[in-house]
Every structure is written in structure tokens, then in C-alpha cells.
Amino acid sequence: MHGKSGLMRGGAAVLGAAVALLTAAPLASADPVSAMSTGEAKGRVEGGDAAFQVNFDRGPVNTPVAELFNLTLSDGSKLKVYCVQVDVDLDKQQDMIERPWDKFPDAASPFHKNRDKLNWVLHHGYPANDLAAIEAELAKKDVKFHDKLSKAEAITATQAAVWHFSDDRNLNPEHPIRSGSADDAADVLALYKYLTGDANTGIGEQPKPTLNISAKATEGKAGTRIGPFTVTTTGDITELTSKLPEGVKITDADGKELKTADVKDGSELYVDVPKDSKDGNGTFALKASGHLDTGRLFVGENYEKKKAQSLIVAQSEKTTVSANAAAKWTAGTVTPPTSETSTPPSATTAPPTPSGPPTTAPSVVPQAEQGSLPYTGVSAILPISIGALLLIGGTVMLLLVRRRRKSAA
Numbered sequence: 206m207h208g209k210s211g212l213m214r215g216g217a218a219v220l221g222a223a224v225a226l227l228t229a230a231p232l233a234s235a236d237p238v239s240a241m242s243t244g245e246a247k248g249r250v251e252g253g254d255a256a257f258q259v260n261f262d263r264g265p266v267n268t269p270v271a272e273l274f275n276l277t278l279s280d281g282s283k284l285k286v287y288c289v290q291v292d293v294d295l296d297k298q299q300d301m302i303e304r305p306w307d308k309f310p311d312a313a314s315p316f317h318k319n320r321d322k323l324n325w326v327l328h329h330g331y332p333a334n335d336l337a338a339i340e341a342e343l344a345k346k347d348v349k350f351h352d353k354l355s356k357a358e359a360i361t362a363t364q365a366a367v368w369h370f371s372d373d374r375n376l377n378p379e380h381p382i383r384s385g386s387a388d389d390a391a392d393v394l395a396l397y398k399y400l401t402g403d404a405n406t407g408i409g410e411q412p413k414p415t416l417n418i419s420a421k422a423t424e425g426k427a428g429t430r431i432g433p434f435t436v437t438t439t440g441d442i443t444e445l446t447s448k449l450p451e452g453v454k455i456t457d458a459d460g461k462e463l464k465t466a467d468v469k470d471g472s473e474l475y476v477d478v479p480k481d482s483k484d485g486n487g488t489f490a491l492k493a494s495g496h497l498d499t500g501r502l503f504v505g506e507n508y509e510k511k512k513a514q515s516l517i518v519a520q521s522e523k524t525t526v527s528a529n530a531a532a533k534w535t536a537g538t539v540t541p542p543t544s545e546t547s548t549p550p551s552a553t554t555a556p557p558t559p560s561g562p563p564t565t566a567p568s569v570v571p572q573a574e575q576g577s578l579p580y581t582g583v584s585a586i587l588p589i590s591i592g593a594l595l596l597i598g599g600t601v602m603l604l605l606v607r608r609r610r611k612s613a614a
Contacts, residue, residue, distance in 0.1 A: 246302070246503075247278065247279045247300050248284070248300070248301050248503065249277055249297065249300060249301065250275070250286065250297050250301060251275045251276070251277060251297065252272075252274065252275065253273045253285070254272065254273045254357075255271075255272045256270070256272065256356075256358070256360040256361040257270070257271060257357060257358075257361040257383070257384060257385050258271075258382060258383040258384060259271055259361060259364075259365050259376060259381065260380050261374045261375060262375045262377040262378070263375070267292065268383055269291055271361040271363075272288075272364070273285055273286075273287065273331075273332065273360045274287070274288070274295075274516065276518070284498055285332055285518065285520040286516040286519060287363065287367045287519050288515070288516060289323070289371040289372075289514070289515050290314070291371070291372045291374060291514075292372070293512050293513065293514040294514060295513065296512075296513035299506060299507055299511065299513045300505075301503035301504065301513070301516060302505075303501055303502065304502050304503070305410070305502070306320050306502055308502075308504065309504070309515065310504050310512075314371065314372070315370065315371065315373040316370070316371045316372075319370035319371065320370075320410070321407030322370050322401075322405050322407045323367055323370040323371055324407070324408040324409070324410070324411075324499070324500040325405045325406065325407050325408045326367055326400045326401070327499050327519050328408055328499055328500075329342075329400060329404075329405075330366060331360060331362075331363050332520050333519060336354050336356065336359055339354055340353065340354050343395070343396070348399065350395065351389075351392055352388065354392055354396070355389070355392070357385075357389070358392040358396065361393045362393045362394075362395075362397040362400065363400065366396075366400035366401050367517070370401070376397055381393050408500070410500060411499070411500055412439050413495075414439050414440035414495025414525075415437070415439045415440070415526060416440060416491060416492075416493040416526040416527065416528045417436075417438070418434050418474075418491065418528045418529070419434060419436075419437070420432070420434050420435070420530060421529075421531065422530065422531045422533070423530075423532050424532070425476075425478065425532070425533075425534050426478075426535055426536075426537055427481070427535065427536050428479070428480030429478060429534075430456060430460065430476065430478075431475060431478060432458075432473065432474060432475035432476060433458065433473035433474065433475055434476075434530050435472070435473050435474075436468060436471065436472045436473075436474065436491065437470060437471070438469075438470045439470070439495060440526065441494055442465060442492070442493050443492050443493060443525070444465055444490075444492035445464065445465040445490075445491055446489065447487065447489035447490070448487055448489070449487035450485050450487060452482065453476060453477065453478050453479070453482065453485070453487055454477045455475070455476060455477070455489055456474075456475050456476075457473065457474070457475065458473060458475060468491065474489070476489070478532075478534045481537075482534065484534065485533075485534060486531065486533040486534070487531070487532055489530060490528070490530075491528050492527045493526050493527075494525045494526075498520055498524075499518055499519065500517065501518040502517050503518075
């Protein structure tokens with residue numbers, strides 16, 4: 206019985222190993238890209254510049270302190286942010302993840318209908334504009350500040366205007382702040398009224414700057430213009446550089462050499478190669494810049510489990526994106542290779558017709574789609590083969606057990 210049970214256990218173990226290997230085999234060749242992160246910005250909120258405590262004219266008894274916080278992203282960059290959920294606590298221990306406006310976590314929030322006007326506040330308030338610029342803009346409307354606009358006054362008015370649109374809260378016009386002087390209160394109220402008044406026409410969500418060149422690598426012949434390389438960007442082209450042999454130029458379709466100022470969204474670029482050029486290659490690169498930060502929304506990573514006050518970026522900064530492309534060309538006149546140095550025909554090129562009597566030679570078998578799939582570093586053939594052998598071995602062992610039982614009977 207011991208031998209039979211041992212065989213049974215051995216057969217079962219072999220079968221189990223075979224199933225495990227066969228099941229795992231497809232996972233070994235899975236595309237690793239599918240498990241990659243989305244690349245969304247992540248950061249932690251830190252202390253910032255605290256200003257005045259505000260008074261609302263209605264709603265729950267809540268007198269929060271207006272504060273311009275720092276948000277440090279995982280790449281080390283720092284952003285200035287305001288709060289957009291006045292009744293939700295700030296959680297400095299929770300990661301904040303960038304989300305599009307449509308993913309604001311409170312479906313019933315006034316944020317959704319007012320977000321364009323909220324974004325206008327950010328673009329026209331502090332710190333997107335410095336104190337002198339704000340004073341100059343309001344001076345056009347005959348608004349003067351008492352002994353100039355202070356940083357605390359500007360932060361308080363901008364944050365209060367944000368809450369006006371994100372949470373439907375209004376400053377108490379009689380007592381807008383709980384501390385500070387009467388001049389402070391008057392300055393806060395003046396800027397708040399401007400940011401929430403008729404001048405506010407709204408600004409939509411701004412796309413991140415992008416830059417793309419349609420053809421990454423193109424081939425051609427000397428004496429032609431290789432291309433087109435079509436440029437698509439949401440930013441402004443700030444630089445065009447190239448690494449090309451002497452005489453080779455970046456031009457438009459008519460052969461006019463292009464400079465940085467000539468390139469914009471939709472431009473078609475060509476690599477113009479003189480007809481007497483030898484075999485060669487070259488590259489060119491573009492850089493574009495655009496405003497990235499103002500209006501970006503950050504939501505708590507674990508908001509569904511533990512609510513954290515959402516944040517919106519208040520300072521506009523320029524960011525740069527880049528893209529490059531390459532061209533390769535052959536000389537205009539190609540000398541046929543000799544038989545001693547000729548290269549075997551490729552899979553997509555038919556061999557030349559022989560002039561002499563036919564000879565027997567092995568045929569060239571095309572390799573369909575060679576190189577079209579990325580190699581992941583793991584082959585599924587080996588585990589499948591081992592699994593199949595183990596499956597056969599397990600089956601044989603189980604058959605031997607059955608035969609011995611019959612013989613014993």
C-alpha cells in the first residue's frame with residue numbers, strides 16, 4: 206500500500222506541476238507595458254504662507270485661515286496650491302494625485318459648474334500675478350489699496366474667491382476677516398470683489414503642452430527632399446536644432462530653409478539632400494514650451510476611504526517638451542554590387558533573374574513581420590515543453606498504479 210500510495214502521490218505531484226507550468230506559461234510572455242503606471246503626477250502637501258482668517262456671510266460656522274500651500278511632487282518640483290473643499294480637512298499624510306477636472310471627487314460640488322471662473326481667479330490672482338501687477342490692473346478700474354497691497358491680503362482675497370466658486374461661500378462684506386486692521390479688511394474685500402465680479406469671464410482647463418513629429422525615421426535618395434515630418438504641438442516652438450552633413454538643410458515643401466520662428470503646429474518639415482551627396486544620415490530636434498501648472502487639480506489618493514481636501518495649482522510656470530526625428534539617404538547613383546560582395550536578397554526583395562542556365566539552390570523563406578513584436582526577455586516555449594513532459598510522466602505513473610491494483614485484485 207505504501208508503494209501504491211507513493212506512486213499516487215508522485216503522479217499527482219507531477220500532474221500538479223505540469224498544470225502550474227502550463228498555466229503560468231502565458232503570463233511569462235505578457236506585455237509588461239500593461240502593468241506600467243499612468244504617469245500621473247503625485248505629491249505631498251506641506252505648510253506654506255498663512256494669511257488672515259476669513260468670515261463667511263452664511264453657512265456653517267466656519268472661519269478657516271486662508272493659506273497658500275506648497276505641494277512637493279515626486280520629482281522634487283514644488284507647486285503653489287489653494288484649497289478647493291473648505292469643509293474637508295487637509296491631510297498632509299496622504300499622497301495627492303493629479304486628476305482632470307471631470308474627476309473632482311464631489312459630484313454635487315459647485316466646482317463643476319464654476320470651474321472656468323475658478324480658473325480665471327487663479328490666473329488673475331496671487332501668486333500668478335505679483336503684487337505690483339495686481340495693483341496696476343485694479344488701478345485701471347480706479348481701485349486703490351491702502352499703503353499698497355500686502356502678500357497676506359492678496360492670498361486671503363484669492364483663496365476666498367476660490368472658495369466662492371468651489372464651495373459657494375461669500376465673504377461677509379461687513380467683516381471679511383477676523384483679525385487685521387480695517388485697511389487690511391478693505392483691501393481683501395476690494396480684490397475679492399474684482400476676482401468674483403463681472404470681469405471674470407472664465408478660463409477653461411488648459412491642456413498640458415505636447416509636441417510630436419509624425420515620422421520618427423524616414424529614408425530617401427540624395428537629390429530629393431525627405432519627408433514630410435509633420436509637427437503637432439499645443440505649445441510654442443522655441444528651438445530647432447539639427448545634426449546634418451554640410452549642405453543638407455531643413456526646409457519646407459518648396460525648399461525654403463526653415464528657422465525656429467517658421468515652425469509651428471501643423472508645419473511640414475523636409476530634409477533637403479543635395480543630389481551629389483554620398484550615403485548618409487542625420488537628425489533634427491524641436492523644443493516647445495507652454496504653461497503647465499495653473500489650474501491643475503490634485504485629489505487625495507485614498508479619498509474614497511479617507512477624505513482629504515482637494516488642491517488646485519495657483520502659479521503658472523513654463524514647461525518644455527522636446528521631440529526629434531531622423532533621416533537616412535543613399536547616393537543618387539547606385540553601383541550594383543559584384544558577385545563576391547553582393548548581399549543576399551532580403552525577405553521582401555526578389556532575387557535577380559539569373560542569365561545563365563538554372564541552378565539548384567535553396568530558396569529564401571521570407572520571415573513575416575520579423576521584429577514587429579517586442580521581446581520581453583522570457584520565452585513561453587520552455588515552460589510549455591516542460592509542462593507537457595511532466596503531464597505525460599504523471600499520466601504514466603497513474604496508469605501504473607491502476608494496473609497494480611488490478612493485478613492485486
